[in-house]
Amino acid sequence: MAGIADQTPATGDDSYRRIVAPLLLPTWAVIGIFLVLPVGLMAVYSFLTKEFRGGVDWQFSLAAYDQFFLNRGLFGDEPPVLEWTYITIFWRSIWQAVVATLLCLAIGFPTAWFIATRPAHSRGVWLFLITIPYWVNLLIRTVSLKFLIRDNGPLNEALLGIGLIDGPLPLVNTNLAVQLGLFYSYLPFMVLPIYAAVERYNFALSEAAADLYASRWVTLREIVLPIVKPGIVAGCLLVFIPSLGAFLAPDLLGGAKNFMIGSLIDEQFKGSLGNWPFGAAVSMILMTLVMIALLLYARSAAKGGAA
Amino acid sequence: MSDAIEIRRVVKRYGTFTALHGVSLAIRDNEFFTLLGPSGCGKTTLLRMIAGFEDVTQGEILLFGQNIAGLEPDRRPVNTVFQNYALFPHMSVLDNVAFGLKMKGVAADARRARAGRMLEMVHLSAFADRLPSQLSGGQQQRVALARALAPEPRVLLLDEPLSALDLKLRQAMRVELKQLQEDTGITFIFVTHDQEEALTMSDRIAVMSAGHVQQIGTAREIYEAPVNRFVADFIGETNLLEVEVASVAGGQARVVLPGGQALTCPSASDTLGRHALSIRPERLSLVEAGGDLKATVERVVYLGTDLQLLTRLEGGAEMQVRVQNSARARVPQPGDRLGLRIEEGAARLLAD
Ligand SMILES: Nc1ncnc2c1ncn2[C@@H]1O[C@H](COP(=O)(O)OP(=O)(O)OP(=O)(O)O)[C@@H](O)[C@H]1O
Ligand SMILES: [Mg+2]
Numbered sequence: 001m002a003g004i005a006d007q008t009p010a011t012g013d014d015s016y017r018r019i020v021a022p023l024l025l026p027t028w029a030v031i032g033i034f035l036v037l038p039v040g041l042m043a044v045y046s047f048l049t050k051e052f053r054g055g056v057d058w059q060f061s062l063a064a065y066d067q068f069f070l071n072r073g074l075f076g077d078e079p080p081v082l083e084w085t086y087i088t089i090f091w092r093s094i095w096q097a098v099v100a101t102l103l104c105l106a107i108g109f110p111t112a113w114f115i116a117t118r119p120a121h122s123r124g125v126w127l128f129l130i131t132i133p134y135w136v137n138l139l140i141r142t143v144s145l146k147f148l149i150r151d152n153g154p155l156n157e158a159l160l161g162i163g164l165i166d167g168p169l170p171l172v173n174t175n176l177a178v179q180l181g182l183f184y185s186y187l188p189f190m191v192l193p194i195y196a197a198v199e200r201y202n203f204a205l206s207e208a209a210a211d212l213y214a215s216r217w218v219t220l221r222e223i224v225l226p227i228v229k230p231g232i233v234a235g236c237l238l239v240f241i242p243s244l245g246a247f248l249a250p251d252l253l254g255g256a257k258n259f260m261i262g263s264l265i266d267e268q269f270k271g272s273l274g275n276w277p278f279g280a281a282v283s284m285i286l287m288t289l290v291m292i293a294l295l296l297y298a299r300s301a302a303k304g305g306a307a
Numbered sequence: 308m309s310d311a312i313e314i315r316r317v318v319k320r321y322g323t324f325t326a327l328h329g330v331s332l333a334i335r336d337n338e339f340f341t342l343l344g345p346s347g348c349g350k351t352t353l354l355r356m357i358a359g360f361e362d363v364t365q366g367e368i369l370l371f372g373q374n375i376a377g378l379e380p381d382r383r384p385v386n387t388v389f390q391n392y393a394l395f396p397h398m399s400v401l402d403n404v405a406f407g408l409k410m411k412g413v414a415a416d417a418r419r420a421r422a423g424r425m426l427e428m429v430h431l432s433a434f435a436d437r438l439p440s441q442l443s444g445g446q447q448q449r450v451a452l453a454r455a456l457a458p459e460p461r462v463l464l465l466d467e468p469l470s471a472l473d474l475k476l477r478q479a480m481r482v483e484l485k486q487l488q489e490d491t492g493i494t495f496i497f498v499t500h501d502q503e504e505a506l507t508m509s510d511r512i513a514v515m516s517a518g519h520v521q522q523i524g525t526a527r528e529i530y531e532a533p534v535n536r537f538v539a540d541f542i543g544e545t546n547l548l549e550v551e552v553a554s555v556a557g558g559q560a561r562v563v564l565p566g567g568q569a570l571t572c573p574s575a576s577d578t579l580g581r582h583a584l585s586i587r588p589e590r591l592s593l594v595e596a597g598g599d600l601k602a603t604v605e606r607v608v609y610l611g612t613d614l615q616l617l618t619r620l621e622g623g624a625e626m627q628v629r630v631q632n633s634a635r636a637r638v639p640q641p642g643d644r645l646g647l648r649i650e651e652g653a654a655r656l657l658a659d
Pocket of ligand 1: 344353500
């Protein structure tokens, strides 16, 4: 990595910058309007006062964060103790997202490997097949999944039919259903980056490793995985982050018991029951967590790369 | 001397295409053996079958007397220097060289020490901590060589390892490789399509073409006594003439050249009729009068140490002649009518 930075030509040339700067304006505009502005707005909202029919009063307040972290009793007059409700929801969400990511990795890596090692002309067909379900709206897909796994749905009927089970498996409104939903929603985000990495992998390296007495398993561990690691990391991030904030799968498949962050935030912005500053505060806390995780990863990767 | 590798009637088919048609070879221990042939003749295929990367369709390969069919590549005591090096991009040069030792279970200290010595041998000690992408092509080539030699294989396979290097480096590496092979006593199987490389380094050479082995022999045997038209033409330069064998008596054949001139040359068989006759350009000399053949000079190319002459025999056939350039002799001019003298035994009748 350091080598690439060193090779950057020294273009301290001001005339070059003068020409390029205006060309970058659209980029800055897009980043400003669609990234900085909404996040900034969210940050500001989280420090405002709640208005009763939804919306905000422009008055500074820490109430939203207070509500998240502290419990002052039913009437707000007791000494504050740590509030566990939301932390539990966060914890459950992180856990669900981790499991969904691992599930996607376990299925996605072999799938990506399989596709990348097909003859060049049939790879396109396989990728196409992978993306077909994604032509349908996520909501509809999640609902169909619910129909598929409910008590008198085709899955249970089939299992009952062949006599594998005596009564229907209760799948809907379980953790398992949520993970299944997340897995189903985000699998391609795991497959595609890993596919791209494996496709670029030079299989002569595996031959070279075998030639130097490495077994298949050792070759995978010592040669293949380190080289395709960027694809794996990208896939994991692309699955983990949306899984963490997902609300369709937990809502439709998990029921009230398996409430996740996404649903919590979603509710705060709905109708008169909502609480915009609180929703904004939860979003900010979630974002901060994700960013800390990414920074930690980036630091460990930089260390690993330098070694 | 025992055989390191014996290849018995090996056939390789890819679908309906046959890449090797029953190749048989025996490679001796400690030998520098070269597979030489034009692009696509099956050299890499044969090497990959020895290393274990390709299945053998038919026939068998013995390694020190043991049939290695079904043995996975990681269990064969052979190492390969790959045509495009295949260095591990995420490992330092030192780790690359130490990889085979690591896989053999050599302790960390010992393998680092040995890898360091290997790098010294290929003059790359200063580059031990670099990544392969930070090396030049020639340096990468030497890392690949050090990596393959580090685990002390009994047989080293080299697939055109010098083809990516510039001429100067290539010539230097030829000498180094040969020296290395002699010092280590490892059997080298060296693949190339460059005949000069083959002639200068090899103990023996197998000339291949279109999936067949055409001839096996020392550089001298192959150059001096090619068995057929392909070998004569592929190795070095030669004049190939379509001749008519008029009579054979006492191992000497009377052959008639296209233009009607005739000469006598040794012949192993006594079949009459059309044959190919090979005469190397440097085995011809110019004489003012007499000689074996009469010719007219058409073109003279000045090569520094040598002069290359294109002459035409009386009656049509072209004949290349190569003579040493000397300050005293007169340089022939186009249009000169000269005699060509053929060195004793230099005109060879080919089997086909
Ligand atoms: N996987 C394969 N499938 C089909 N045909 C193949 C395959 N590998 C090689 N061949 C064919 O087998 C023949 C021999 O190939 P090989 O790679 O051994 O040639 P080579 O002598 O090493 O040539 P070069 O000097 O160009 O490296 C070629 O005609 C090639 O097209
Ligand atoms: Mg080849």
